[in-house]
Structures are given as C-alpha cells and as structure tokens.
Amino acid sequence: xxxxxxWPATLVQPVGSPLSLECTVEGTSNPNLYWYRQAxxxxxxxxxxxxxxxxxxxxxPQNLSASRPQDRxxxxxxxxxxxxxxxxxxxxxxxxxxxxxxxxxxxxxTVL
Amino acid sequence: DQQVKQNSPxxxxxxxxxxxLNCDYTNSMFDYFLWYKKYPAEGPTFLxxxxxxxxxNEDGRFTVFLNKSxxxxxxxxxxxxxxxxxxxxxxxxxxxxxxxxxxxxTRLKVLA
Numbered sequence: 724x725x726x727x728x729x730w731p732a733t734l735v736q737p738v739g740s741p742l743s744l745e746c747t748v749e750g751t752s753n754p755n756l757y758w759y760r761q762a763x764x765x766x767x768x769x770x771x772x773x774x775x776x777x778x779x780x781x782x783x784p785q786n787l788s789a790s791r792p793q794d795r796x797x798x799x800x801x802x803x804x805x806x807x808x809x810x811x812x813x814x815x816x817x818x819x820x821x822x823x824x825x826x827x828x829x830x831x832x833t834v835l
Numbered sequence: 836d837q838q839v840k841q842n843s844p845x846x847x848x849x850x851x852x853x854x855x856l857n858c859d860y861t862n863s864m865f866d867y868f869l870w871y872k873k874y875p876a877e878g879p880t881f882l883x884x885x886x887x888x889x890x891x892n893e894d895g896r897f898t899v900f901l902n903k904s905x906x907x908x909x910x911x912x913x914x915x916x917x918x919x920x921x922x923x924x925x926x927x928x929x930x931x932x933x934x935x936x937x938x939x940x941t942r943l944k945v946l947a
Contacts, residue, residue: 729878730914747901757935759937766924766937766938766940767879767924767926767937769935769936769937772933780933796868810874820872824869824881824883824935826878826879826880826881828877829876829877829878834941
C-alpha cells in the first residue's frame, strides 16, 4: 500500500531563516506531487505541483520554492522566511491526473 | 477569484440526523469533484469523489450529489455521528489539468 511521509511535524523558525520541508511517498511510481498551505482559518492553497523529476509548476508567487530531486521526493524550501509563511503545510500525491489525491500528515510551521 | 466556494463556514447537526454540506463552483471545465474530511493538525482524508458523467455517488453513510447545471455539489452524511465532527473540504479538478482547487471548508459539529 502507498504511504506518504512528511517531516518535521512541527517547526518554529525565526524570520529570515531558511526552510526545508521534505515529503516522500512509498509504494508507488511516478506520482504527481503537490504542496499546499493552510493558513489559520483558511482553505487549502495550492503552492506547487510536480508531474515528474525536476518538473515544478508554481501556483503562487512568493519566497518559497520546490524541488523534486527523486521520483518520490518533494522538497519545499525558502531562503528567508517571512512571518506570513506561518501555516500548516501539506504534501499530497495522486497516481495520475484526475484521480483521488492523498495527503500527508502535515507540518506546522511557526515563524517568529 | 475563488473557483470553489463553500459558503457555510460551520454547521451543527444532531447525532443520527442528516448532515448536508454544500459546495458551489464557477469553472464549467471542472469535471471531477472530491470531498475530504480534516481533523485539526492532521492531513485531509479522502472521503468520496464523483465524475461529471454521474449525478450521484454513494459510499456507506456518504453520498455526493452533483448538479452540473447549477454548478453545485453536496455531501450527505446519514446518519451523522459525533466522530464526523471535523472540517469538510470540497475540491475540483478540470480534465487535462493536474491541479485540484479546494474550497475554504465547512466545520461540521455533530451534537450527541
């Protein structure tokens, strides 16, 4: 069966510090991978998605970036965090387009 | 521009009764719709989906109805249970795209 992992579960970072969140999927090949952010009291905002290694589509201009160095690994990064980057970050995968999307457990990021 | 809207931020229902959660969309290219349940500090859990070629899909206590002419879908939970208390998100995807657009969520509270 397929499993999706995210780490860390929680993170507290000062403004201006770098960020690296990692997501890995097990039990499937060539998944479509996604990063979402849920701000407090808000819906799920799509940040990035990837349909293959090295292929990244950005949905929202911001100081975040994403990379997919391996088939089942998706990384969310920032060089300098802003207060507004605080939120709950979710990684998700689908087997192919137009299919059920499955989410990881999420990372709670607090920028102080 | 919010393409997927959940206009009721919260809903309270008595245990054993029916819960009806609503979702409206504006993009006529959407043809695949999903419902998710989310507990605090966890990733969303997939509940049920429906393709635009259908107007109803059932899975146990959960039924999703799609009204394409009204660009409206609803999730019915019968009977409602206290464990159903969570935030429910609807999402939509358009054929030929890899993106899933989420609504802002409805918080369901099932009262014992």
